Amino acid sequence: MRLGGAVWAGAGISLVGAGIALYNRVTVRQLADTATSVIEPVTVCVPARDEAARLPGLIADLRAQRGVARLSVVILDDASGDDTFAAAVDAAAGDPRISVLRNDTEPPPGWTGKAAACARLAESVVAPVLVFVDADVRLAPGAIAAAVTELRRRRVALVSPWPMQRAESMAEALVQPLLCWSWAATLPISLANRTLRPSTSVACGQFLVFDTAAYRAIGGHAAVAVSVTEDLDIARTLRRAGQSTVLVAAGRMANTRMYEGTRELDAGYTRWLWSAYGGTVAGGTAVGTLAALAYWVPPLAAACGRGKVRRVGALGYTAAVTGRLLARSTETGGPLTPADVLAALSHPFSVAAYLLLWARSHRARRRGALRWKGRALNTVGA
Incomplete structure (x- = not known):
């Protein structure tokens, strides 16, 4: 040429x-605060490994959530080498809605650590809505209620609210915005949200909101046990099973600094x-x-x-x-x-x-x- x-x-x-x-x-829908109250039970699961520094901030955000009357939170210290467990207990401050678990074993063969932690967290959940949030995510007070409302309004199996990726170093500023750009400049999301084609699914594991029944029907995280991109693969698995998944932008209500420094x-x-x-x-x-x-x-x-x-x-x-x-x-x-x-x-x-x-x-x-x-x-x- x-x-x-x-x-x-x-x-x-x-x-x-x-x-x-x-x-x-x-056309992409922006997750926004809503006056609607969520009546059904909602369980938020937080896998945390070596997150003693960042986890207390998320716990404070979860304790401040409004519009979810029957909210419960389960945190798993996944064999951390730091004081994640103690930091979580201190930040929970005896809040009866929050349980802190400890895992001292390595993931079984054929599992990544993240998938194994998520699977364990989900084992005892009976709430009809299951939310996974990473420890480095920060949430506005109405974020969980808005995301659950979106799940039920859209009548889907999974809503993936895309958090704003914060970048506080030169290396982060060069790379982190590419995550959103990679789909925003290649895939018409409003059309992709209306199809079951697995190749057009987009999901961000930092913040995932599931219909619990649909999650269990595909085997939960066991279906993506070995995947290093379990978020994207679980969305694809749901679509292969005939379940709809949607992406919404959540920068107004959720943000994260995914990686700190080069x-x-x-x-x-x-x-x-x-x-x-x-x-x-x-x-x-x-x-x-x-x-x-x-x-x-x-x-x-x-x-x-x-x-x-x-x-x-x-x-x-x-x-x-x-x-x-x-x-x-x-x-x-x-x-x-x-x-x-x-x-x-x-x-x-x-x-x-x-x-x-x-x-x-x-x-x-x-x-x-x-x-x-x-x-x-x-x-x-x-």
């Missing part, structure tokens, strides 16, 4: 992505990014080639080209930045910050960082070196 053709092709891909991102910004971000993405695009090198290489064409070639042409090639390159780069900003606006549900704009302008570098992490993840998997929070990850059969 000649340079001019590559620039046109890359700009075209960027423009399509920006168009999809605009569609999603207009080292944790590197370790976090390395453990699971190999599984993207079918888990194959060929699939990832194909996506990487398209990403390079769309998000590297146009800005290079804008900087170094001449005449029409330069103008088309500038158009492609502008479209890529616009798509990033629209995706971020969908995620936050509010105004953009100067940091958001700067991160969007750095989109070519973000794509480079993502592809590097993908390559490192595959290399670690080939070497059997995948680990997370001190545990080796067995991905055989994943």
Whole structure:
């Protein structure tokens, strides 16, 4: 492909992505506080491993929830090496709605730690609504009520409220917004929410709201025991079983700092990014080639080209930045910050960082070196 053709092709891909991102910004439902009270029992499950520093903040948020009269919370200290259990008990402060459990054993063969912890938490739940929340998530007082109301209003098996991903370092700002952008610029969510096609499901395990009966009908987390992306795979499993799942943006009511700093971000993405695009090198290489064409070639042409090639390159780069900003606006549900704009302008570098992490993840998997929070990850059969 000649340079001019590559620039046109890359700009075209960027423009399509920006168009999809605009569609999603207009149509994706934003989770919002509601005056409706949830009458049915709701159980919130929190798996926590080495979360002594972050867990008390979530517990305070859960204790402050309103609009859920019959709320209960179960927290599992999953064989932590820090003071997670004591921190949870102290933060619960004797609240009768909160139970704190301790697990001192490693996950059984064929299970990831997260899936095993979630399965154990769900074992004794009898409430008709089952909510999983990660320890690093922060919730507005009406978040649980709003999410449960959305579950029942939509009459679905799973609602995945997408929290705003906070980024407080340069590395985080480069990479974290790509999580939302990856679907916001490629998949019309309002259409995907109306289909049972597993390939169009999107879910975020940081905040998941299940109809308990539907969750149990597919076997719960046992159905995705070995998966390093159990959130996405459990949504796909539900759809294969004929159950609907939907994604809503929850940035106004939930946020999280998923990874803190470069080292944790590197370790976090390395453990699971190999599984993207079918888990194959060929699939990832194909996506990487398209990403390079769309998000590297146009800005290079804008900087170094001449005449029409330069103008088309500038158009492609502008479209890529616009798509990033629209995706971020969908995620936050509010105004953009100067940091958001700067991160969007750095989109070519973000794509480079993502592809590097993908390559490192595959290399670690080939070497059997995948680990997370001190545990080796067995991905055989994943």
